[in-house]
Amino acid sequence: MANSPQAKKRARQNERRFAVNKARRSRIRTYLRAVEEAIESGDKDAAAAALKAAQPELMRGVTKGVYHKNTAARKVSRLSSRVKALG
Incomplete structure (x- = not known):
């Protein structure tokens, strides 16, 4: 458990950041x-x-740090190829 004031603040920041990233x-x-x-x-x-x-x-999501750039690029690429294959 966090004991120092700095560690307590970091724990609070992590909770907030976790909630935002989850959303x-x-x-x-x-x-x-x-x-x-x-x-x-x-x-x-x-x-x-x-x-x-x-x-x-x-x-x-990439700019906000939720996803890695290559992950997002891979997802977009795979989805776009599947959409393209529909026609």
Whole structure:
């Protein structure tokens, strides 16, 4: 358990940061799920629109430190190739 004032403050900061990052990750997953569902339904226009909405969210997660740059790029690449294959 944290004993020093500095360690107590760090514990508080970590809790806040964890909550914010958890919310960001959840929001990104929701966007990705929308793309997945559009792909499953076979609607190329809806899938393309969902991907276009999800891409900036993923990249925002990179700038905020939730995801690594290559992870986000890989996810976008794989989703875009699946959307492209629908047509």
